[in-house]
Amino acid sequence: MTEAVSAGWVVPVDGPPLEDAYVAWDDGRIVEVGRGRAARHYDDAIILPGIVNAHSHLEYAVYAGFGDGQPFGSWLGTHIARKRALDYDEMVAIARRGAAVSLAAGITTTADYSFAGAAAAAAGELGLRAIVYLEVFGSDPGEAELRFNDLRSRIAETDLVRVGISPHAPYTCSVDVYRWALSLGIPIGTHLAESANENEWLEHGAGPLAPSADVLVRPTGRRSVATLADVLCPELLCAHCVEVDGGEIALLADRDVPVVHCPRSNAVLGCGTAPLAELRAAGLRIGLGTDSPASTPSIDPWAELRAAIYASRARERRPDALLAGEALRLATLDAARALGLGSELGSLTLGKRADITVLSLAGSPYDPIEDPSVAAVFGGSPSRVLETIVDGQTRYRQGENEWQEVRSTASAARRRMLA
Numbered sequence: 001m002t003e004a005v006s007a008g009w010v011v012p013v014d015g016p017p018l019e020d021a022y023v024a025w026d027d028g029r030i031v032e033v034g035r036g037r038a039a040r041h042y043d044d045a046i047i048l049p050g051i052v053n054a055h056s057h058l059e060y061a062v063y064a065g066f067g068d069g070q071p072f073g074s075w076l077g078t079h080i081a082r083k084r085a086l087d088y089d090e091m092v093a094i095a096r097r098g099a100a101v102s103l104a105a106g107i108t109t110t111a112d113y114s115f116a117g118a119a120a121a122a123a124g125e126l127g128l129r130a131i132v133y134l135e136v137f138g139s140d141p142g143e144a145e146l147r148f149n150d151l152r153s154r155i156a157e158t159d160l161v162r163v164g165i166s167p168h169a170p171y172t173c174s175v176d177v178y179r180w181a182l183s184l185g186i187p188i189g190t191h192l193a194e195s196a197n198e199n200e201w202l203e204h205g206a207g208p209l210a211p212s213a214d215v216l217v218r219p220t221g222r223r224s225v226a227t228l229a230d231v232l233c234p235e236l237l238c239a240h241c242v243e244v245d246g247g248e249i250a251l252l253a254d255r256d257v258p259v260v261h262c263p264r265s266n267a268v269l270g271c272g273t274a275p276l277a278e279l280r281a282a283g284l285r286i287g288l289g290t291d292s293p294a295s296t297p298s299i300d301p302w303a304e305l306r307a308a309i310y311a312s313r314a315r316e317r318r319p320d321a322l323l324a325g326e327a328l329r330l331a332t333l334d335a336a337r338a339l340g341l342g343s344e345l346g347s348l349t350l351g352k353r354a355d356i357t358v359l360s361l362a363g364s365p366y367d368p369i370e371d372p373s374v375a376a377v378f379g380g381s382p383s384r385v386l387e388t389i390v391d392g393q394t395r396y397r398q399g400e401n402e403w404q405e406v407r408s409t410a411s412a413a414r415r416r417m418l419a
């Protein structure tokens with residue numbers, strides 16, 4: 001049965017915006033995008049492709065504020081210590097809250113790096129599309145394999161929830177672990193060049209990470225990007241890429257490495273900000289990611305869009321360093337391409353999956369809407385998301401999904417961590 005939704009504007013992202021338009025879908029795929037009104041119509045609203053969050057940790061959805069103001073190394077230590085207080089069910093409860101908040105914010109797909117695999121159960125239960133990259137650590141591929149198989153055995157893969165692997169970072173995983181992970185032929189993602197501390201450890205065995213030497217790999221004498229030079233490839237999704245120089249950007253571009261920009265996380269942790277203009281100019285595939293409340297105040301893609309614009313325009317001292325439409329692309333089509341899903345997701349295009357976000361601008365300074373991309377990016381917020389549709393199914397509708405139990409079980413888990 002064909003369903004449709006219409007609004008004052010439709011922004012397909014891969015083509016010009018359409019005024020007074022609709023999107024129709026059948027069996028989970030988009031079958032029509034055009035001018036006109038559907039029975040289900042939203043005034044003063046914009047229909048967008050569902051937001052693709054290219055970097056998250058749903059399992060840290062209630063970790064907000066832990067270790068705020070601490071240097072990167074001790075911040076990480078605080079999180080590891082508190083996480084030890086949780087059992088698996090509590091991790092699922094927290095991840096469920098992360099999935100609920102994501103859907104309510106207009107996110108339809110998330111690329112989630114998962115410590116316990118709990119994110120997979122949570123995303124599946126709430127109907128959030130996800131690639132769940134199971135995290136592995138250490139120098140020994142054999143040990144990483146044991147850990148991966150253990151996590152993997154708890155997860156039922158579905159059309160909506162796919163399993164991937166995440167060697168955590170070049171300072172916690174050996175290149176051999178990356179090689180083994182790549183040999184699995186499943187989605188793979190890592191953290192790369194997030195902070196200067198990472199380079200200090202890898203190059204010189206020094207800096208704020210040094211006291212945690214027992215959980216780190218031995219220094220390689222090379223910077224982070226150079227450490228991974230042998231394994232950089234189009235499949236390896238690399239979150240952050242803050243500490244990259246011109247030569248390293250050229251290497252990433254040469255290998256067609258997909259990158260995720262997380263401007264709020266990088267700013268809050270005092271890591272700096274990625275050279276987005278240079279990364280874009282080099283032709284890299286770049287998605288936008290909220291990261292998690294462990295390092296970012298909220299799972300809020302709208303705040304992330306604005307942060308990307310503020311950081312880029314401030315750094316470049318140009319108002320056109322990142323335009324609203326370009327930012328929106330980073331959070332939709334470009335993010336989908338970074339995940340290798342550009343032919344299925346990220347734009348309102350015939351044949352693609354019906355992943356749709358409806359955003360109200362009613363009563364905002366952008367109403368009546370002049371430029372829908374500017375209005376969505378500068379005026380959008382989770383509280384303005386009216387409906388989130390994943391694979392043709394409504395997974396969130398404002399006023400209907402309160403998720404009371406999800407909220408309270410996650411809060412109880414946070415209370416235990418604070419005890």
Ligand SMILES: [Zn+2]
Binds near residue numbers: 055056191239291
């Ligand atoms: Zn991360």
